[in-house]
Amino acid sequence: MKTPSKTADIENFLAGKLKEEGDSMKKILLAIGFALFSSMQTYAAPTSNIVVTIAPLHSLVQGVMGETGEAELLVKGYASPHDFQLKPSQIASLQQADFVFYVGENLETFLLSALETLPEGTEKVALAKQPGVSALDVREGGNWEGHDHSAHGSHKDGTHDHEESVDPHIWLDPANAIAMVKVITRELSKAHPENRSLYKANALAVISDIELRDKEIKALLQPVQAVPFVVFHDAFQYFEKHYDLTAVGSIVIDPTESASVKRLAALRQKVVEVGAVCIFREPQFSDRLSVVVAEGTKAKLATIDPMGAALPLGAGFYPTLLEEIAEGMASCLGK
Ligand SMILES: [Zn+2]
Structure with a gap:
């Protein structure tokens, strides 16, 4: 990220010094200043070993990670999470993962037994259970009656116990996506505190993009x-x-x-x-x-x-x- 105000600070600082210390110091200080600044500009600790189950969540995770790394996606192309099976190479990736981001046990049933075998310390983040992510009950049957806005499904805080009844398609509410971006930013920042401000800036850009699109769609x-x-x-x-x-x-x-x-x-x-x-x-x-x-x-x-x-x-x-x-x-x- 470019931070022009920091360039200005360094230049002002150097200019002040230069008056006092003459020409030979000038070159040295400038060299040090620019070396420092260019390392500040490009330095971002790599974010690696991040596995995400489905493409919509992958987008949110990748948005927060930005240029610091590439998250690995499990369910690709026209595959459906409802009947997906892990490949051996994906089971190997999971074993190496620092983070696994997924919706929850109602969606990625293909993941559950693999999750249990992961080394201790692997962060398994079920996004449906996180603060700010609203969960709706699965609608009864499929040919649900009418469309009474007060009658079916109520927003819950996602921490309730009735896992079975939660509709797992949580990403299709943009408000949930924004809440998930915040959770992802918090989680990745815990593991890579040196990237905290970068993740946060990326997250803000993702959120404002979602908000803008949301208005257009409305x-x-x-x-x-x-x-x-x-x-x-x-x-x-x-x-x-x-x-x-x-x-x-x-x-x-x-x-x-x-x-x-x-x-x-x-x-x-x-x-x-x-x-x-x-x-x-x-x-x-x-x-x-x-x-x-x-x-x-x-x-x-x-x-x-x-x-x-x-x-x-x-x-x-x-x-x-x-x-x-x-x-x-x-x-x-x-x-
Ligand atoms: Zn579905």
């Missing part, structure tokens, strides 16, 4: 807030709540299992009854069931991706993910 989605739609699996509850949208059901309860014929028929009935305008499929899963539900209804099929599989990784990933979901929804739900 404006984009405001006209379609009341337009009903169906999702493939119940991944978007946090997004719907934050932007006050009207989802009326999901095609499957568990994305790794199929849906019964009875359920699909009930859902198609629902689509007709409430006049659902869109059925959103997800690229991680076959669209066969979405096509079946849409048949004979006026609902349009469109794709949204809660994981951002096609997006480039890194600090910019997260705000782009929010934007992509919002644009996908708005363009299908809008007239």
Whole structure:
């Protein structure tokens, strides 16, 4: 990071000295001053051995780490955390990790047995359980009734005991992402106090980027807030709540299992009854069931991706993910 005020300080200090000490000292002092300053500018202790489970969290962690290192991502591309399996090389990375950042035991079930074998001292940070991260209850069934804003799911502080009932898709609420950035900054700073101010500056940049995008998305989605739609699996509850949208059901309860014929028929009935305008499929899963539900209804099929599989990784990933979901929804739900 550039700190022009420090350059000025050093130069002023040197200029003062130079008057007193003449020309020969001038060169020496300047050399020392610039050596000191250039080391201050570039010095950042490397942040290594950081493992993150899913791309949205990876984006937040990488945003805080900045240029100090590269976090390793486990669930890549079009893989889904719901049915993921670790590769042997990833188990080896976990053994070497100083930090493992993940959502929690409701999402990364593939990680749980590996976590238990990690050396003592490995920091395992379940972000869903951290202060400031809101948790919503899993909605009952998938074809949940209506969309009464007061009836389903209440914000909790994430420290409650009912792990089973927590909806793990916490990253789709930008307020949660901001809270997670703060947790990540705190955790990494504990391990690398020499990078504290750098992490903090990076975190502030990430947060302001999220806040800016959030405002744009609110404006984009405001006209379609009341337009009903169906999702493939119940991944978007946090997004719907934050932007006050009207989802009326999901095609499957568990994305790794199929849906019964009875359920699909009930859902198609629902689509007709409430006049659902869109059925959103997800690229991680076959669209066969979405096509079946849409048949004979006026609902349009469109794709949204809660994981951002096609997006480039890194600090910019997260705000782009929010934007992509919002644009996908708005363009299908809008007239
Ligand atoms: Zn999911």
